[in-house]
Amino acid sequence: MSTRILVVEDSRTEAMRARLILERAGYQVLLAADGKDGLTKAVAEKPDVILLDALMPQMSGFEACGKLKIDPQTSHIPVILLVSNGEATDLPSGPGLECLLAKPYDPALLVTKVQTFATRGVASPENQDALTRARREIQNAQQARSDFLANMSHELRTPLHEIIGMTELVIATDLTAEQHQYINTARAASNALLSLINDVIEFSELEAGQLGLEERPFDLSEPIERALEIMRARAGDKGLELALTRGAQVPKQLIGDANRLRQVLANLVANAIKFTDAGKISIRVDAEPVNAHQVELHFRVSDTGIGIPQDRQELIFEPFQQSDSSATRRYGGLGVGLALAKQLVRLLGGRIWVASQPGEGSVFHFTVKMQMPAQVAPVIAPVAGKTWPRALRILVAEDSPTNQLIAKSSLSKAGHAITLAANGVQAVKQFQAAHENAQPFDLVLMDVAMPEMDGLDATRAIREKEKSLGGHLPIVAMTAFATKEYQSKCIEAGMDAYVTKPVRIEELNKTLEPLMMREPAATESPVNLRDALEVVGDDVDILRDAVASSLSEVPEQLQQLKEAMTKQDASGVEAKAHRLKGVMGNLGGSQACAVGQCLETMGEQRNLSGGGELVTRFESEIARVVAFYSSPTWEQSARALIGG
Template sequence: MDSHVALIRQALATLDAQELARLLEPHLAALAELEAEAGQLRSANALLRKENRQQRGNAGTWRDQHTARLAGLQRELHADLQVQLRAPSADQAARDQQELTEQILDQLPIPIFLKDRDGRFLRFNSRFEEFTQRSRAEILGRTIDDFASPRWAAATHVEDEQAWSTGRMVTTERRMATFDPPLDVLVSRKVINSGGLSYMLGYFIDISEQRAARAAMQHAVESAEAASRAKSEFLANMSHEIRTPMNGILGMTELVLESDIDAHQRADLTLVKASADALLQIVDDILDFSKIEAGKLDIEEVPFDLRQLVSDTLRAMSLRARQKGLALASEIPANVPRIMKGDPGRLRQVLLNLVGNAIKFTGAGSVTVQLSIGAEHDGRSEIEFAVRDTGIGVPEEKQHLIFEAFAQVDGSTTRQYGGTGLGLAICRRLVILMQGRIEVHSAPGQGSVFSFTVPLQHTGVAQAAPLPPLAVLTPGQGMNLSANDGGLIVGEGDLPPPSADPQAAPARGGLRVLLAEDNPVNQRLAVRLLEKLGHRVTLVDSGLAVLERAARGAHDVILMDVQMPGLDGLAATRQIRQRESMQGGHVPIIAMTARAMAGDRERCLEAGMDDYLAKPVDSQQLRDMLLRYQPDSGHQLLDWRGALQRLDGDAELLLELAALFLHDGPQLWQELGEALAAGDQPRSTRAVHSLKGVLVNFGAARAVALAEQLSAALHAGQPWQLAAGRLEPALQQVYEALKELIAGGIDAPPPS
């Protein structure tokens, strides 16, 4: 019996005293009664032995009954004790598990909460208390309305209801303004189920650092954009400030070179012009690189003559080659197609840069342009242009650098050759824009081969006729610029004397030109050029003076500088166009400006100008531009002579190109219409750019001007319907003119 009591007391020592005392009190009372009864039994035991042995059996039975009763009570008490002892052990395990869960939640770095369907907070960790800035007593069993601001509580109810109704996780961004500094958090919540009941589990994530980083990134982007705008503005101003005096230098030099001067004076002025051209090339390189970096260059696909492209390039570089005594040649195999579709302007720019570099780095020998045809796929041929020279070469360890911007093979202060380091970088990026590749093979002292390959589309025009073998001229043989043989060869010798240019004859009838120019040198140059071309000039030096003179309506065309004091050329043009919209009439306005940055042309056209000339302007450019606005030829649909000149008088080729455009033009217009209707600005811009490039080949001045107006409207994000509506009938007129050309032959009078 003592052992049972000891067992009970040992159990009591390990369990909650009050709870176990309450549970075991009845059993302990019964046990005390049994202990008292057992004492009485021991006292009476001696008396019982003296009783009649006849009654032993009965006494034994009585004792056995009491013993059995005592044993039964002991067994019952033991069983109850085991039940009671087991019950507190399960509760303790549950409490241990809950304590462990609480400790884990409190160690988590994010606030976590659990709510019931009525929004009462059932569980949460210490981080949640920190975020809400409330104690456990203020949160437990309460709802968000009991301790949060009305605005926060209202937002919480909306998000909770969204999570309860959809069953999906709901995440929102919140700002906790009660902190200093305020905290930005993501609050996520999702409905979970357990034991047949539904709860809402939620947590907070501090995103203050991420939002600060995002704000810093946005600030950096805005700063970069501002820096880019500042750079563009600087380059525009630099271009204007350089081109303005360069316009005077080059223009006056050309005028003097065309006068009666001796050989020494001509040689000196030729060097002056070459130096001015070199300076202008540096400016153009910087501007071109800026345009490429800004992503403001479009690639067009128009038919062009590959052989003519190479010939024009070498003609442009012939003077530099002659000055160094270099042979300049081209090699074009007969299997290379003559007419292809691509971007001739960009191809010519790359070729000019590579040929110019080859001439610069070659002291003696030759520079040769070679064409070859490569793989064909999807109706395109890979055409490789290779420029081979006998110059100084490029070390192998430097070859990977030369296509990077501002890189120089020799960047020291003692380097022999100058340059900006942008030419090859521009070439590389232009070739990539045309879906091509560029590379170099070179060794010091053994010359270099710069080659680039671009995929050009077939047009169906016949292959070039077989070409005679190329004969390389020796120094002193003079210059052969014939476009009928296999290549252009430039040898050493004196420059030929200037000959009378039939195209430089005074314009028939002349134009009444209103010239707006504020720079004295450019005023004198422009007046001299215009008068030489047979035009009558009225000179003004401000935008306000332009408005006053234009109001009199006595001029055929206005040449408008953009940057002028008081009222600039763009504002003056807008006011003229506004006045014309109310009073009727339309005077052609041509921008003649030193602003030649990306977008400057579009801004001029957007303002209402009809055309654009970038300074420095030479007499040929000015003459060609003004021919479009001659009273007796301003309505001419096509410029046959100009088209033939661009093809070296190849009438058959011009007819083939005309037939090609009659087939491709309507398809291109349909593509443009679909892009415009779909609101696809990039596709629309590419289509009108390609269309304009084809029209230029035929000298279709009116259609070109309308295409430029449509392009300007697209770039400016303005309504395009009016410009497109004007362009469509102009295209129909071009188609009719081309049909007349094909039917009547090249000698037929030009349609009007």
């Protein structure tokens, strides 16, 4: 009798992938769709090895594993727990897991692990050691991957930035038709390369759970048009027709992440064009209200292309799946596009699937949930047109002469007055000088990696000066480091927004619009209620108790922190800042928490220089959190978030 493996996995694609791999290796595979089903089948079927997904609805893999180990009927069966990279840090010392395997796993590795446990059985001490080792390896690999991505994106984007920037400058000069055609081709190719790099980086960030969603009002035709605009040229080249139909119920104004939506659509349309030689691509969008606040959009992208066989229809959404095996090589070249689309759609609260007949074409469907604006007041005032009410005074801090040239010529063309600074020190000087001459800047574009003083330190210095000078100058980071982690570094340093290099004028304008229109006073809420609710398990009563208990002790703690700072008592500062930071963290006060962290680190490093001002800032951030919870409306907002 062949060895039998039970795969407990809620994602059908993942389950099918595991089955495919294991069946090819000669195992008999049983599937269970959730933890409960898994337990029943484990008892009934007595498999030789159980493959258990860690993250499942209702009963998690950890929980299921615990139950398997308690039941004498199943306690002898080895369990391999599948974890995503992002979950690895949260691993408990499991109750009797034999092995951890990080998703996405290598097929050969899976087979080896299964083989080992199928023959050796369970829980010798050496397996436990292996588990500890595996856990550590996952953590290390995660860090290494994150570092690698940050560096890689920098290395790849910097030269690309220069290529695209220079190309755009050349296009704007007088060219013959022939030259124009050549340079356009070069630009299209560079842009294609850039979008591929972006796809890969974003896909990795999504997998690691590092990518967040934006929520801002947008006109639905904008992401659709932007996606189709790029694709029209490609479709035209192949003689394909590109048609768009909108259902009658589709709202025009929505709130959500237009950029992500555009990405998904662009990916699917690009895919359709690639596999269609003749005929047409039609895009259709319909909408169905979910409730008063939400609408579900349903997109269909139909092509008349080669189609996809039944057994591949789920697998094509897996990364690198298409180019994996020789039988499917002719579908190759997709890379991560569809996998990225799948992850993005999931992030947008929808799903993606395909209906297809080989030879007759395919229809890719996806749904996303978006908010409707009637219920939510727009945070950002709508802006008419693309031009600014007046020319802006912009300080560009950038050390590379090429980038200086690109920034200067393109921004000057838009009518703005540009001042250049080659490093952070110069930038701070220019800021000060402009202020003294009563001609302050309207905006700073700040490169992050600069010699002498980098953009982060320069930003901190400017924010420090603003405390006495007043005002809040919008500072936008420009950097080739595209990861979310890096982005949060910029924001922590006091920057307002972030554009990745290569900076393109349209993107820059988009980023600037809300900044330039925003009231100088910070409009973001000091409290992230969602975080606070997560801490108390969505229980408003517990949160109310925690708030009461926190607010009653904050004044005294703050007083003690100030005293410690006055006495230059570093360990006192460390302890008090640590405490207040913890309190703010539990209440979802992320900005206050970040400032508290800075103070704690100062205390820990026994270096309190500049600490007095930081305490003042901490105090004002805490005051904002206190004010937030002192207004009775927070409970309403909390209940609305929970949906109860």
